[in-house]
Amino acid sequence: MLTIFYSFLSIGFLGILLGVGLAAVARFLALKKDERVSQIEALLPGANCGSCGFAGCAAYADAIINAQADPALCTPGGRAVADRIGAFLGVSVNYAGERKIAQICCRGSRKASAVKYRYQGLQDCNALKPIFNGDKVCSFGCLGLGSCQRVCPSGAIVRHQEGYLYVLRDLCIACGRCLKVCPVGVIRWVPYEADLFVACHSRDKGGEVRKYCEVGCIGCSICQKKSPQGGFVIENYLASIDYEQTGGREEALAACPRKCILPVAISEK
Amino acid sequence: MSYVGIIITFVFINNFILTQFLGLCPFIGVSKNVESAVGMGFAVTFVTSLASLVTWMIQHFILVPLGLEFLQTISFILVIAALVQLVEMVIQKISPPLYKALGIYLPLITTNCAVLGIALIAVRSNYDPLESFVAGLAAGLGFLLAIFLMSNIREKLDGEWIPGPFRGVPIAFITAGLMALGFMAFDRALLNNLLG
Structure with missing residues (x-):
């Protein structure tokens, strides 16, 4: 009976200790996340088709903000999505190409x-x-x-x-x-x-x-x-x-x- | 056993990858280019050396006094998982490109049997804390050595003509097999010859 109690206590104690430690470190090392990336990702169709040349919609949204990628590369979204992203960023988007x-x-x-x-x-x-x-x-x-x-x-x-x-x-x-x-x-x-x-x-x-x-x-x-x-x-x-x-x-x-x-x-x- | 003996044992004689065949997943998965292979090697080295030190403390300060040795596996894994999480956060902070290159293999160090392996071996060999730490470090360095050699060979192989069916992973497996054969040259006799 005592063994069960000790097991419970020691593993629980260890878990809590490591958890709290990690949480503290996570706060200390927190990355600044750009809100705009997730907002742009929400504007994209979410097909993750890769036609823009990036690994998926999330990667493309990241590239638009951090690597100045052209906001008009999304073919599934077409002109509508390009315009919405342009409006969000406050830039004029030149959507070339017919559907x-x-x-x-x-x-x-x-x-x-x-x-x-x-x-x-x-x-x-x-x-x-x-x-x-x-x-x-x-x-x-x-x-x-x-x-x-x-x-x-x-x-x-x-x-x-x-x-x-x-x-x-x-x-x-x-x-x-x-x-x-x-x-x-x-x-x-x-x-x-x-x-x-x-x-x-x-x-x-x-x-x-x-x-x-x-x-x-x-x-x-x-x-x-x-x-x-x-x-x-x-x-x-x-x-x-x-x-x-x-x-x-x-x-x-x-x-x-x-x-x-x-x-x-x-x-x- | 002396520290030099421990290092030679775990880097060459009992190399985790090429002799004991532990932790093969990142060995094949991340050895496509030297840079990320070395990054992975150092991440594993960090985790193994710290993990074997911390698991020694857990074993001798918590599990043995309370008679809870049967909790070895679960408590060691708990520590290893937390350490990997720590490494992941640190790498993400200081080197996002490396973080991206390592991808899924970084969190997978958690379940890398090489890490749990060295912790259990160190405990079973009755090492003292410093010996445990050195054993962990040496095991990590052995992994680093193996994955570094492998990634160099694979980079060279990229430029070679390889028959279609062998391209990619198959030729990597064959290479790994040949390397393992090579590492059979290191055995206990080497230790005796070197250290008397």
Whole structure:
């Protein structure tokens, strides 16, 4: 009985002694914390996506105060957040750049695009890519194992029932993580306000593409002919859109024989 | 045993990392560059030397007189945790970059078995307070030596071509294994030869 009492007393005494000692030292060594850092952190979206180039929202808030970082780097927050931070700091903020989204420029699921071998390894694009450039015949297309989907902090990348992956426009916060993780580089920036984008990334010749993919761009330039003002450019047998050109593009959308020109504004499944 | 004997024992013969395999987590985690490795080494040295002194006092002034030796582990850990907390606050105050570089490994010294290990070994070897302190210091210096060598090797390895599957942690483990083999050269015979 006495042993229990002594144990209780000695450990309790030790704990209290160390606790009080630490508290005293903590007060003595207290760091001055800048209130503004936590206030700015509260203004940021808190996605911790890293698109500003800092480790997270807290690190970015710290950099704005202590390292004079540009307050307009937050892409998810966009102009609104940049303005709020500017107002808080009392500086004018120059928010450059229009809102953009990442889009996966390929609709070649394994149904539509031929494969050259059966891959049964780790379900990750970066594991698949080094093995003969992926299991698809097309070496430019989306590998479809969803590495981008797993890093997306806002859940904007979803899988269509056909098997391909695509980005929901209004959920994308343009953090750019998917671009970094994609080993193929099939994800590209598209202006948020844009109407159409070309959902193919293959630079193979039209005849080649025809053999292995049902939805790949063959560089036939029908889009160019149907919408001459639409800013369609054919380069390396692949169409792309120059968004500076604002002419109508509806004819091209309707006429594309491969159905690889698609609307940007996909907001739900 | 003389102080020199204790130092040689814990730095070389019973090196905590390379012979006893205690405290491997920061050894791999913080050995990527020399600067933070040395910082970690000194933090551990500080904690081990103070901890073995304080735990000696606890053992001989509190636990033994009251017959409470079974409370060794919990009371030692309590002291070690408080010391680590102290080190953490001091480092955060005097060197924020080092604090950032050490990251999670700094509070993890609390559960570093090398620290508890030296405290228990010192008590079990019936050292007097000064011997305990020297043993703790030597154990810390042994850790510092191991992590310093390791970080230098890893910095060199960064510039070498290493086959893909071995890059990063795997080659670090292989290196650590080879270093441990090297440290097998130090054994009791060395002590006898040096000190007669």
